[in-house]
Amino acid sequence: MPLWFLRGLSRGVVTTRYPARPDASAATLPTPPAFRPRLLTRQVADRLVAVCPSNALSRQDDVLVFDIGACTCCGRCAQTAAEAAAGPASGAITSSGQFELAATSRETLLKQIPILGDAR
Amino acid sequence: MTTIEPRAAQAMELTVRQLTGLGGLEVIGGGATRGAATVRLLPETLEAATHVLASTPGIRLADMFADDGGDAPTLRLVWARGPGYLVTETEIETEQYPPLSDIAPAAFVEECEIYEQFGIRPATGKPLNRLMLPPHAGPDFPRLGHRPARPPDEAHARHTVAGEAFEFPFGPVRQVGVESLYYGLVTSGEEVVDLYLLSWHKHRGVEWRLRGKTPREAAFLAERVEGLSAAALGWAFAAATEAALGITPPPAAARTRAVALELERLYNHAAATAALCQATGLTVGQSAAEIALERLLRVNAAAFGHRYLFGVVTPGGVSRAPDTAALRRDLPGAYGELRRTADALLTTNSFVDRLESTGILTTEQARRLGLVGPVARATGLATDARAAGARAAGTPAAGARGGTAAGPYAEHPVTVITAEAGDVLARFQVMLGEAAESVRLIGEFLDAGTTADCVEIPNAGGTGLGWAESPRGEALAWVALDETGRISRARLRPGSARNWRGFDDACRSQNVFTDIPIIEASFWLTAAGLAR
C-alpha cells in the first residue's frame, strides 16, 4: 500500500475546477452546428433534413427547426452544406462551440432557424 | 489487406474441395458473399458439411444467421479459417434443418435467435428459448422473417446440488453506472451453479431498422450497436458493404481506420483495468486506471474529434484524418499512465491474488463455444481478426472479381498476444500486451501516412462479409444490398454477442458471488452488443 500512497502523492491533482472555472479539454468536444440564415435556402434546408440521421432537423415553411436534444453532433449537415454550395455560400453551417446544453424544458431545445437565403 | 496468403488459400480450397466431395454442392465464386469463399449447400448435405468443418482443426464457427430474401429463408454459417472466412448458404424450405448445435455447440444461441425471427428450427428435442425478443412480442411484432408456428420456450434447466439450488434474480437494473442486464444466478449458497443472462429489455432491433437504408445512412446506427466498439463495428460494416460492391478504400484511409481501431482497443483495455480494480475493491488502482482512461479518451478527442471515435469510419473510407501531431504528442503520456498503473497492479499481491485462478476457461471450452478476443487468447487460442488477412472482393480460391487490395495489417503485422492459464489474470495480461502492441502499431501507421479519404459508393447490389478485431473480439458484419444499393438484410455481430456465452462457464465452480464482477470486468463485454 505504501507504493500506491506515494504514487498518488507524486501524481498530484488532476481534478478539473469545472464548473467554477472552464476546463480546457472542452475545446476538443464535438458541438452542435450553428447556422447562417442568409446562406440557407429551402433546397439546402431540405437536403439537411434528409441527411440528418437523428431526426434533429425539420423544415416548416421558411423556418428550419433544429432539435438540439436529438442532435448527435455527427457533422453530416455541415458536410452536406459545404458540398451543396461553393465559395462563401458553403459556410452555411459552422460549429457552435457549445457543450453546456442542459435544459429544464423540452421546448428550449427546439431552435427556430430562419431560412433567408431564398429572399435574395 | 493483401490477398489471402498462398498457403492459406490452398487450405481454404482444400476445405471447399472436401465439401464438394460430399456432393450436392455448388461452389459460388464472387457471385454471392464477397470477401469470403462461399459455398451453397443443399439441405441434405448441410449436416455432413458442418461435421467436416467443425472437426477440421483451425476452423471456427464465427456466426450463424438467416435471411428471408427469396422464397425460403437462407441459413448461413460463417466459418473462420485463419486468414479468411468461408460462408455456407442453404435454403431451408421446410420448417426444420439439421441439428447443427449438436455438431458445433457454438451455434446453439444462434439457433434460438433464428427460430424466433424466422420460424425455422433445428431437428432436435432441445428447448429453443426466447432470446432477443421481449415476452410481449406477439405475432405482429416486427421480425426479420416469419414468426414461428409455435412460440419459443421459456425453459431454463433446473438444477439441484446436494439439496436445493435456487435462482437469485439480479437485474436488469443493477449497480450504478452499468448497463441493464438480467442475471439468472442459480446458486446453492455462495457457489455459482449456473448463470444465464437475459438482455431482451435492451433489444432495439437494429438489424430490422437497417433495412432500406443506404450504407452511409446505416453506418450511423451500425456504430451505435455497441458504442464501445464503434470503430470496430463501423469498420466491419463498412468492409461488408465494400466487399458487396467490389470497392476498396485507399490504403492510407485504411491505415486511418486502423489507428482508430487501435485507439479504441487502448481505451477499452484501460477501462477494463479500472473495472477490475473496482471489482477487487482496490480504489486507488481504480482511480489510477481512470486517470489513464480519461487521458486516452482525450487523446481520441484531440486526434479524431470524438472521445469514442464515432463517425470516423464510413463505408468507402474514413471521414477524417487523425491530428497526427496531437496524437504523437499526447499518446505516449496517456499510455505511460496505463503502463505504470498496470505495473503497480501486477506487484500488488492483494490484487493479483483475486485474479489468479478466478474464472478459468479452458482452451477446449473456448474452442467449443467459438469464443473470440482476449477471452479466447488467454486460453491459448491465437485467433485475431487482424491476422485474418485478406480484405478482398472475392478470393483467389473462388475466382476473384475486381482487384484484391492490401489491408493495413498486412504490411504492419500484429503480434498475437496469448496466455495459457485462461483465468482473469491471463486475460488481464493479454489486454496489457495488446495495449503495448496497439501503441507500437499506431506509431507505424502514422509513419506510413494516414488520410481522410473516401471512395464513391455505387448504387449497386451485392452481398459481402466484413470483419474487424474489436477490443472484445472479432466483430463481424454481413450485408445484402439490393440493385438500388439499399440494404435488404444486414447482420451485425459484435464481439460481445459471441463471448457472453462463455461467461457462465467462467463463473461456474470454485467461484463465489464476489468473483462474478471480477470475471465480468475481465471479459469487458457489453449488454448492448448482446441485445442489439
Next chain:
Amino acid sequence: MNPGTREAAAASRLKDTIAAQFGRSLHIRTLDTGSCAVCEQEIRLLTAPHYDLNRLGFFFTPAPRHADLLLVTGPMVRAFDAAACKTYEAMPGPKIVVATGACALGGVYRKDPFVHGEVAEVLPVDVWIPGCPPSPLALLHGLGVAVGRLAEKTPGLTFVAKEAADPETGGEP
C-alpha cells in the same frame, strides 16, 4: 393575498428549499433503458479523478430508496418499461428525473414497436442533457442545472452564427 397566490408562493418557497438541499447533497441513481454503453462509460467517469463528482456533494447510490435524482440513458426500449417504472416509483419524493444523451431525448431511434424513442414518453423528465454521448463536463453542467446550482445556457442560445465575415458562434445573430 388570495389563496391561489399564497399557494403559489408556498410552492415556490418549497421548491427553492428542495433545490437548496439537493444542491448541497444529492444522491443519484442511473438507469439504462437501452443505451449503446457509451453514455454509461461517461457517467462512470464522473467519479473518476478528473471530474470527481463527490467534491460537489453529489453521490451515486445503487438503492432507488436513497436516491434523489434518476439519471436516465437510452431510448426507452418498450420491453424495459416495467423496470423503469419500478425504479422510478421506488424513489421517494421529492425526486428529479434527468434524461441524458441523444437517444433519451428523441434522437437516433424513432418511436416504433421496439422503442418509445424518448424517456419522456414514460417518465416525467425534469432536465434534458443533449450529447452523443454527453461528456462528463456536460453531465456536470446538467446536474448543476438540475439542482439549481448552475444557470441554464440554452434559452439564451440561438444556434445562429454571425455571417461569414465575423464567425462568432452560438450567440445573437
